[in-house]
Amino acid sequence: MLFDIPWAIVDLETTGGHIGRDRITEIGLIMLDGDQLRRYQTLVNPLQPIPPFIENMTGISNEMVQAQPPFADIAGALLPMLQGRLLLAHNVRFDYGFLRNEFRRVGLRLQSATLCTVKLSRRLYPQHFKHNLDSIIQRHGLQLPERHRAMADAEALLLFLQAAVAELGEEVVQEAIRQVLAQPELPPGVDAALVDELPDLPGVYTIWGEQDAALYVGRASNVRGKVVSQLAQDGKYGKEPSIQRPIRRIECQETVGELGAHLLEQRLLRELQPFYNHRSRLANDLCSIQLDHGQGEFMRPAIVYADQLDFSRTADLYGLFRSPKEARKVLAEIANGNGLCQSVLGVEALTSRKGAGCAGIGSGRCRGACIGKEAAPQHNMRLMQALARIKVKPWPFPSPVAVVETDEVTGVAVEHVFDRWCYLGSRAAGEQALAGTPSFDIDTYKLLDAYLKKPAEGSSLRLLG
Template identity: 45%
Template structure:
């Protein structure tokens, strides 16, 4: 096979509706080929068949009106493949463009594979003294003609010009070493399509593993996606379950997230939607239950098990713990009773007051069941024991926002309505109403309660 520098090259840039290949779509594509020293440029607007967010339009200048009469990606897929055929796929941050294009082609039944060269990696390898290697910095550093930025053809031509400069100015040995490093792929199992790894981003997000026939296997999250995903395929697995998962994976998808909260919420939602085989803890918990204290007689407070669906969302002042089943709730309360010498009869877990409970017979109860301890004193100790389980009530009279990156997470009574980037998306979320209470969503959001800010009255009106 000829050296990378001697093969036909295709400099590619995409504009998209967002950063998530599994959800967003291409709005413009440009391919600049370089074959035997001759360059040829091609670009095409693409109808993504969905709304282009306002912030994307502000960045790229591409609006819904501009792409309304443009072909869909399915209509140009064959031409795209023809132009890329036999070429090394070259892009700036190639994981994004290659992964996005591969996903679009997969949707129309085409399994696209190519050798990939990332010019960000190439720039870092050849110019380590430079602090920045984004496309704007590369353009400025090398005096490249600045064309229309954040448009596909302008950016593809800038990458092409960078290559021309590098190929003309670098010693052959240094260029060959840099190309080998920039095109390097990590070691992966033979049964996994190695090209999927080129789409893995470095930052925060969620990853999805799929097996044969698209079967969902696992959904995970990480602040360092690429590192975490590759760790699944390390040779030193300590658990048989981890090894089994690694052997079943046939395809990987990732979703970039604005930060930790976004990743946690996305992971919890996808696990419930997809029901992956290897996710257990997050799969089923919408019908969760909790303990509520009720006064059975003057001074005698007893836990009562209540279902989340029967409660006002976030409005209860005395709820304790969240459980996936009544059995789990009773087991937890029984354990708490043993730790604090509480009476099982007074708690309603066995027998009835007036008869010694089993724990009292073993000397593990202070005798509230037989009158050795007053109901008031027992109730006080019960409330103290339950204090660490107490759920936080919703602190606002309306929905609230939690800012993270360019997103605003919209929250109402500990339920996540969705995430908005602008006022239009926010208004749309508020119109959809509040979803059912979810235990995992509550646990994620309550840890960040200090960051919540109430929506202005003008917005909720």
Template identity: 40%
Template sequence: MNDRPLVFIDLETTGTRTTRDRITEIAALRVIDGQIIERFTALIDPQTDIPRHIQQITGIDDAMVNGAPTFEALANELFAWLSGDAIVAHNARFDYGFLRNEFKRAGLDYSTSVICTLKLSRRLAPQQRHHNLDALLKRHDLGDFDRHRAEGDARAMLALWQYWQHQHEGEQLEALVRAQLRQSSLPAHLDPTRLQTLPERPGVYLFYGENRAILYVGKSVNLRSRVLSHFNSDHRNDREMRLSQQIHDLEWRETAGDLGAQLLEAQLIKELMPVHNRQLRRQSRLVSWHWPEDELAPSLVDDDSLDLSRELTLYGLFRARKDARNALGQIAEEYQLCPQVLGLTSGKGRCFAQQLGHCAGACCGKEPLEAHANRAREALERLRVQQWAWPGRVAFGETAQDGKQVWHIVDHWCYLGSLEHLDEPELASLTTQKARFDVDTYKILNRFLNNQPEQLEVRPLLA
């Protein structure tokens, strides 16, 4: 490391989103054997307003960058200046992500080796809790730098690097750098040894932040491949970048197969409410269209009436009444059904849709109401909620690649839990608990029963 150039680099930006925010200042120090041999510093016009809270942190305001060159104007010069040397940065995936995206906008493909001083600090002093640059400068009494300005932070990193070179054996530091370069895409706060035993099997994984705050729950048929994929594209994906910066630890739970992984993921997300999961977190009240045989039009029913242990004819499961009405409205337009007869609009006589030629005329006697109802029922079939085919609880047996079977206990589409053996004492507690109907679990089970029934053994359980 002493005889090859290292570029200590720091950026100031308009925000944290690598694909949308812009660089406002850059400082790069080319160092050989601990000495600065070249420097590249510049204010950069981000071509967008700098948010007020960012101005307060960095001291860089819109007036300071007004008239400065854009990144595109500097891109070729900076690209040549960097010349492929390894860069050193604190929380390096942030700076590297911004650089790659800015160069990409300028039509240049930038790629180089990256060394992260935040990761190095965690490996050199794992007993310490804080590894941000302010904490490190204070801990090692490294003096005063112009913090949150690009050159000040770059010089602070160089001082930290020189301190480590004096405090640690050269071979130790070299080995840590080599190991980091082999794992350069991993989150800075995550101990890389946590990934070494990740299995290539189906299961669910959990990402934790500081103080064991749950960040994200995911599933895959290959845990190792899926977890590592989160860290391969964070410079192109703002969401993955934010998640990666927050991860401090992870856990995983193996399952027999894809069904078990999907069921467990949906259950854990609703129990733990991870901040980075959006879709499966939602537990709003469900509504559905109910259409008794003796009625000419359906009516909306909500959670209080959505008892799938009763033989109700239901169409669609929606998280809001507006979504249900929109879905029925689209079907009405597609099949020339009358929105007035269906209760979507009010009025008497010829409806507006019929005047536009979008209704076959059930509202004004051109189509018999019974014929209209039959057509509407047929059109709604694609939304029909499947009835539970068994009188009570059922165990679905899923077999893993190694031949081990796991039983998923389900009651009227409600997932209760999984067991390796149906004679386990835990079965009694699972089969007596009352679970609330969950639309995500319903969809998961439906997909498997309709598309892959041969993969499941079905065993009804006695009450």
């Protein structure tokens, strides 16, 4: 026995390679429970045309699937055949992704472990360069009646496993399978059941500790994969903080699109103040820079705060900062990089010695505004030019807008409403009430500005009011 649990080889034919837009046209399934082997195959009506290229490659025509059941009609019977099994496929992410999306369209969830036979072939036969199915068939001399049909390709994978066992021995194949299946080990004290039910879907997750303390909030395109990686600290998803405190539960909120995930993550960070999230992301001292024209001839930057001034309705703001320390640091960098006087900009105080200039005079970083060598109009002009690069953009619309994100699999649409860079909340498309706390902050501004420069696929912008 190669596996300790029930397993199945699955192969699909589809209308194309886009996991969201294309549909399944044929399913081939070989199920193995110990020594018992069962087969299931069916054509599926994709409810969309099969492109000529795909028809020529697979031999499955529009006429062949016209009278066949759509996936929704077989989903209820098919799910028990797959759920809980180890699913094997050649490039398993493709087949598993298509199946999972088809089940999502009818309100069902498929959650199974997977094994990619491409990876298994590479591990068993590292001396070979190619590991596509045609190469494997040729390499092992597998005899098949046809190719590019679902059951035939599933049979090819079964023959490949049998050939590998015959050539290398069952123990070698089992060890290779264990290595391919190897999952990051959870640290002691973390119950595997906490992550088993998390979805392999995009969303925002919250790790909770004792006494309902929020430990960490994160965002992921595959929540379960990222949480396992983070807890095991395997580095697969980048450097995430190691959770050293006891974990009591993990919650996940699935999201429709990337913008919605960012907005939800930001809201939870503000509301929960999780212990392990970077403190700078949780700072609540939003400030900006305005130019003060009232003290002599020189324009002087002044730090202004969002809790004292409505940034969403204030023009001529320069930069958004999480703290006054960050604002002063940027002013110092602007002074040094543009020959401006740090004392005029308020970054440093002048010495009391008569006639002494700022610290930048001696190093040539200041052109002498502090000692009368540079006139105010010239200094002001250069200051305005330097600050122009960080000026907060004016709101580009005559009214509030809704960014509409649509799940291309389920068709569910969500609207995220903004006005004057302020996030007002989110709602299901067509609803009036908004969920979420209205806020103007640096993260929302940057997020929406980036979206407007490059709108995400599957989203649209709608003017309101």
